[in-house]
Amino acid sequence: MTMKLVSPGEAAANTNDIPAEAGEEFVRIGEMAKKYGVTLRTLRFYEDKGLLNPHRDGSTRLYTRRDKARLKLILLGRKVGFSLRDVKQMMDLYDPTGTNTKQLRLALDKSEKQLTRLQKQRALIDDAIGELSNSMSIVRQMLVERTAAPQASAAG
C-alpha cells in the first residue's frame, strides 16, 4: 500500500519521484531538510523531542503543511534564543479548537524573560567589547614601545 506522492510520468533526474514543483501535500525528509536549511538529523532529533510529528508511509516520514508551520516556529524560536524545551512547552499548548489564550500568555511571558536575557547579553557583549578594545590598545602600545626603541644597545 504505497501512497502516491505525485503524479507519475514527470520523474526528475535521478532522484525518487519527488518533483521540484513545491506546494505538494507531502514531502519526505530530504526535501524538508533542504527547504528549511536543516539536516536530516535535526528533523529526526526534533521529532524525537516531540516537536514534530510527521505522518508515515510505512517507515518513511511524510511532512505536511502543518509540519512546515511547526518547523518554522521552531526555527524562529531558536533564532530568538529559546531552547527547544521552551519551544515545545509553548507549542504543546496549541489547541486548534480554542482561543489559545494560555498559549499566547505563556509565549508572551517567556518572550519577556527572553528579551531581558538578550538585553543582558547585549550589555555583557558591549562590556566585553569595551574591555577587549581597551586591552588591545594597551597591547598595541606595548608593541610599539618594544619595536621602536632599541637604540640603547647595539642595533641588531
Place this chain on the structure above:
Amino acid sequence: MTMKLVSPGEAAANTNDIPAEAGEEFVRIGEMAKKYGVTLRTLRFYEDKGLLNPHRDGSTRLYTRRDKARLKLILLGRKVGFSLRDVKQMMDLYDPTGTNTKQLRLALDKSEKQLTRLQKQRALIDDAIGELSNSMSIVRQMLVERTAAPQASAAG
C-alpha cells in the same frame, strides 16, 4: 617541615592560621577563591588545565602574587570571551626574560578575531531582539482581540 605562613599568636576566629591581613606571600585555595569570586573547583580545574601552577606545602596548594596575576588574566580573558585554551596559548608564550613580542602579537591577533566574533554576536542579538519584539507585539495584538471582543456571543 611545615612552612609557617604567618606569625603565630594572631590566629583568627576558628579558621586555620590565615589572617585577613591581605598582602601575604601565600594564600591557600579557600582565600584565593573568595578573593576572586571563583570556586575551589574552578581553581583546581584551571590548574588541571595548566593555567595555574601554585606551589605546594605537602599537598596543600599555596598561591602567590604570580598566581593571582595569572588568575586575573584568566578572568579577564573569560570576560572578553576567550576560551581557556586561547588563554593558555597566550599565557604559555610568556617569557619573563624577553620582550614577549610573540606573545603580544598572538594576543593581538586573537583579540582582533574575538572582537569580530563579539560584533557578530551583537548583531545576532540585535536581530533576535528585533524579531522577538516583533513577535511579542503580534501576540499582544492577538490577546487583545481575543480578550476585548467577545460580543458576538453571550458576554461571559
Place this chain on the structure above:
DNA sequence: TATAGAATTGACGTAAACGTAAAAGGTGCG
C-alpha cells in the same frame, strides 16, 4: 579526644543540539 572546618584526589554528571558512524531496507533506472 571528639569535632568542625579546611584541604586533597578521583571520577561521574550536566547542558544543548545535534554529528557521525553503522547496518540495513526500499526503489527506480540502465
Place this chain on the structure above:
DNA sequence: CGCACCTTTTACGTTTACGTCAATTCTATA
C-alpha cells in the same frame, strides 16, 4: 541484476567549564 540514492533505527561522540558527590586526610581548638 545491480548500482546509486534515499531512507530507517540505534547509539555513542562532541564541546566547554565546571558541579557534585565520595572517600579521605590534616589541623587546630574546645
